[in-house]
Amino acid sequence: MTLVMKSSLKITPSDYRKLSDEELIRRYLELHEYSSVNYIFERYGHIVFGMCLKRSRTPEAAKQLTEEMFVKIIGEVASKPVRDFKRWLYNYITAYDGNPAVSGTNNGSPAAHHKHTGEPIISDYGEHALRKALDELPASQRQCIKLFYVDCKCHDEVASETGNQVNRTKELLQHGMLQLREKLERG
Amino acid sequence: MEGKLSNILHNSTCLNSRQMRDYMNKCMTTDECHAVEHHLNNCGLCSEAIEGMSSHGEAALHVLSTLDNDFLKNCPIPTPHVQRVGRKNTHHKTKQNYTALILTSLLLLIAAFLLKEYVRL
Numbered sequence: 001m002t003l004v005m006k007s008s009l010k011i012t013p014s015d016y017r018k019l020s021d022e023e024l025i026r027r028y029l030e031l032h033e034y035s036s037v038n039y040i041f042e043r044y045g046h047i048v049f050g051m052c053l054k055r056s057r058t059p060e061a062a063k064q065l066t067e068e069m070f071v072k073i074i075g076e077v078a079s080k081p082v083r084d085f086k087r088w089l090y091n092y093i094t095a096y097d098g099n100p101a102v103s104g105t106n107n108g109s110p111a112a113h114h115k116h117t118g119e120p121i122i123s124d125y126g127e128h129a130l131r132k133a134l135d136e137l138p139a140s141q142r143q144c145i146k147l148f149y150v151d152c153k154c155h156d157e158v159a160s161e162t163g164n165q166v167n168r169t170k171e172l173l174q175h176g177m178l179q180l181r182e183k184l185e186r187g
Numbered sequence: 188m189e190g191k192l193s194n195i196l197h198n199s200t201c202l203n204s205r206q207m208r209d210y211m212n213k214c215m216t217t218d219e220c221h222a223v224e225h226h227l228n229n230c231g232l233c234s235e236a237i238e239g240m241s242s243h244g245e246a247a248l249h250v251l252s253t254l255d256n257d258f259l260k261n262c263p264i265p266t267p268h269v270q271r272v273g274r275k276n277t278h279h280k281t282k283q284n285y286t287a288l289i290l291t292s293l294l295l296l297i298a299a300f301l302l303k304e305y306v307r308l
Contacts, residue, residue: 029267037264041256046204049254050236053243059250062239067258078267086201090232148228154220173228 017042021085025077037074044089045070051093069096133183141176144169199226202233208248211240 016024016039028036049066056062073092082088134142140162147158159169202210202223209215210223227234240247 032267034264037259038256041259043201043203044232045254045256046207046251047201047232047236049251050207050239050247051232053239053247054235059243059247062243062247063250063254066254067262070259071262071264075265078265086232093232148224152221154217155224170227170234174234177228 022083025082025085028074029078040074040085041070048073048089048093069093129184129187130180133180136183137176137179140164141172141179144172145176145180148173198229201230202226202236204251204254207233207237207240208251210237211248 016036019027019039021040021043024036024040027033028040045066048069049062052062052065052069053059056065073089076082076092077085134145137145143162144158144164147153147161148155153161155166155169155173158164158173159166162169164172199222206223210220213220215223227237240251
């Protein structure tokens, strides 16, 4: 009863911004708070736009695609439960071909993801396990990770120190981090 | 090295549009830039969005500044089909519970009355 009362109380815009994605979706689904959708767009609209830029010829076309895609995203969220919105969104956008029936078919389960999305797959691991997993990485990835995380260098600096291009450095870091997570997850 | 390594797997929230714009325009301190890149290393959504922005340059940033949620006012936001425990349902259930309670009490009273009559006979 208390939970029901709490969830039905009016909340301010700053409160909305503190809510998790899943809570915003819950408020939209259960309380029919359409303003929650605006906050989801505020949080992810520019990111969806950035991803749409990769498949559009012009930024204007990407903006149009973003709006079209976002309405479909809300439609999908309204019709079936999504457990991990961020991961689901990543999979939905990468699989999007204009037909929502074949896009984003998974509900965000960890097994369904095929690329890291920022959500922790693993939580806390000891220093020893972390260092062991790091030592098992290919030398190029290990070097980039150490320069970035231990020496606190930016992508540009890591690139110039390793002699790689910036894009290659980003790739090495991202793949290295992904492998590191997988190694730690396997144990 | 030890303290720094433990931060490797810490996740942060996705970039907001201002951070994205500042990062693209290189209007950040070294620390801010490092924090953003730390997030980008772990977030497919943001790193691909930045890649997309980079591929269109200044024009993308200009359109980004015009992006707002106004279109949502003109688009029909679907009514959710997924109905979970909502306020209305709870009220309905509470009403049902009260009715059941009253009926049970009445039945008990009748049973007690009948038992009393039986004992008297």
